[in-house]
Amino acid sequence: MTTFVDRVELHVAAGNGGHGCASVHREKFKPLGGPDGGNGGEGGSVTLVVDANVTTLLEYHHSPKRKAQNGKPGAGGHRTGATGESIVLPVPDGTVVLDRQGNVLADLVGHGTSFIAAAGGRGGLGNSALASARRKAPGFALLGEPGEVRDIVMELKSVADVALVGYPSAGKSSLISVLSAAKPKIADYPFTTLIPNLGVVTAGDNVYTIADVPGLIPGASQGKGLGLEFLRHVERCSVLVHVLDCATLEPGRDPLTDLETIEAELAQYGGLEDRPRLVALNKVDVPDGQDIADLTRASLEERGYRVFEVSAASRSGLRELSFALAGIVAEARAAKPVEESTRIVLRPKAVDDAGFTVTEEDGAFRVRGVKPERWVRQTDFSNDEAVGYLADRLARLGVEDQLWKVGAHEGDTVIIGPDENAVVFDWEPTMAAGAEMLGRRGEDHRFETPRPAVDRRREKAKGRDAAEDEFLAFEALSSGRPSAIDGGDDEDE
Template identity: 80%
Template sequence: MTTFVDRVELHVAAGSGGHGCASVHREKFKPLGGPDGGNGGRGGDVILVVDQSVTTLLDYHHSPHRKATNGKPGEGGNRSGKDGQDLVLPVPDGTVVMDRNGEVLADMVGHGTRFVAAQGGRGGLGNAALASARRKAPGFALLGEPGDVLDIVLELKTVADVALVGYPSAGKSSLISVLSAAKPKIADYPFTTLVPNLGVVTAGSTVYTIADVPGLIPGASQGKGLGLEFLRHVERCSVLVHVLDTATLESQRDPVSDLDIIEEELKQYGGLDDRPRVVVLNKTDIPDGRDLAEMVRPDLEARGYRVFDVSAVAHQGLKELSYALAEIVAAARAAKPQEEATRIVIRPKAVDDAGFTVTREGDDLFRVRGEKPERWVRQTDFNNDEAVGYLADRLNRLGVEEELMKAGARAGDGVAIGPEENAVVFDWEPSMMAGAEMLGRRGEDHRFEAPRPAAQRRKDRQAEHDEAQREFDEFDAF
């Protein structure tokens, strides 16, 4: 049964916003008291959060579809809908978030790091929020926007200071088991280690993590063995430790050739040339292994490597190795730039940025693209003529009609707003200017005018009575 997964494709869907409500306030002696439709609630986000207690992506391997809840629709009485609940997904430290094309969206390192993978849709405004001095009684509300729906790839790159690399059965698992409290599986056959093992080592005042990467073989960078699958786990390390077997039973192998082959695979993988290297000659407790170590040491030192004779079984040379690694790790940490406080970068739009574009496609089709017009289209209820007129007003104020004229659009030409696969298409009529004019003076219903105060009503009734009495007196005198 699979217990370790370090790469998954996740299908995430944020919640959609709730629809706004079109409602009119009603009570005794006040049947039409004005619009009181509430706004829809915001859809929930899908948020990735680094959790130190999570070490694998196994849960998402079994359940790759995740969705946040939708916002609730608004109601009458100025009651706004409830916001959708955010969906928080814990991920291991060192998780890289990418899109399906391989572009990195976030590199999540550090406990509590958060990344909004999918943004929830906005809730639609109710007719109470749409009311204005010019539009006192809107008979429509805006629809809620759909939430983001996308596929992302989660790839785990182990966060370790030291990475042990080498041939299968070179003794990497044995070495990490004696340097730390880790208990990896150890056996006398190749590819015993099928997943990276992590251990914590304390050397003096320095505490660092060490990773045992599954064995590499020739061609690992091209996918042979397990190398390609797990080489990503050495990308974040500060130092690479070559564990070389000095007591191998294979006659065609020796420590120097093993080192050359592994270095070639690391070179093919790329991005690791700047990491310092340390060579560990393991299994020197065996006489033949000790003799071979003494033979190859001058050659390795001549190449500039620091070489340590170690026996994981006999616990020989471990203290010197652990302190040497601690020294390299401490120097690497000191060389890293200090983390700066989070900054908010503001990039104002250019003064000539209209917020949309108009492009001609063919002889009689023009496409409008832009955040605002596309969002306004998603919010419009096309079954409501007044809502359609309101959309036309907004597009006209934004300058869409003017740009269409400049682009050469003529009456009857098709205008598409949005991407090709999900666009709203209509025949353009330049005489409309703003589609609401065809619907009359929208929102100026005299029934929603504010009632006169009681004193004014009494005064008006008395004036009417006096006028009637005066006319009667004049008629009686005649």
């Protein structure tokens, strides 16, 4: 059964934002009390966080699909929808996150380091948030934005200062077991080590970590054996130690040949040319082991290697090796640039940056930009008023003017968004003012302030008196008598 996994493909999906609500407040004596639709809740996100207690990606090997909760839709009474629950995925220290094309998205080193693998969608605005002096009662709300969906690859690269490399059964695991408190599985047959072992070594005042790389054989860098799967664990190390078996009985093998083979594989893998190398001639306590070490030591030193004769069984030479490694690690740490405190970097938007682009592609005009694409995703195209609102927003942003500038004409095809989720329509310049399509959409006579009742009664009375005056004037003209409205005397006078 698999107990260690250092590379997985993970499908992560953030939660969708909740839709906004289109609602009008109603109660007794207030049948049209104004818009009160609430906003939708935010969708949950998927976040990777480094956890010091996690050492393998095995959990994600068995369950490679993770999805956060969707946000809840808004409701009447200005009630905002609940935010979707986010999920936090613990990963080992040294996890590298890549996309399917191999591009590095994040390098997670250090306990608590986090990376948002999939961001939750925004909640849509309710009609109460869309109301204005012109648009007193919007009959629509914005849709929630879809959450981000992504396929990622996670690779674990051990965070170790020293890496032990060598043939299977060269004694790497045995050295770690005596140099540190680690207790790896040890046996006397090839390919015993199936997972990288990590231990902590104390040498005087210096403390460093040491790891072995299992399965290095000829052709490992091309995928033969297990080497390709675990060579990544030496990328972060400060020093390499060649563990050479001086007691091997396999034909065609000797310490010098083993060294050349392993160096060839490291060169094929690449990126390790600048790391200092040490050589540990192991198993000098067995018969003929010391003799082979004496024969090869001079040749190794001529090649520029520092050579240590060690034995995990008798523990001879381990103290010298441990302190030599501690010195190299200390020098490597001192040579690293000091990390400066976080500085706030201001990057103001360029004066001519409109926030979108319009390009001609195969006779069509494509609009790309964060705002236009988000507005399209949040528009309910089954609602004419919502479509008009989108047209107004695009016109205010300057999309209409830019289409004219790049040579678009009425009836041309306009595409907003990427290929996989684009909105396509035939451009009509008049739709720049979306209110024209719907009449005077910004005015809603239902919500105009009513005039006081006393004014209506006064106007009604004035209307009745005017009619009576016209009747009296007509009667006076017919009888030849002056009328009261003409300033004449009253009939009784």
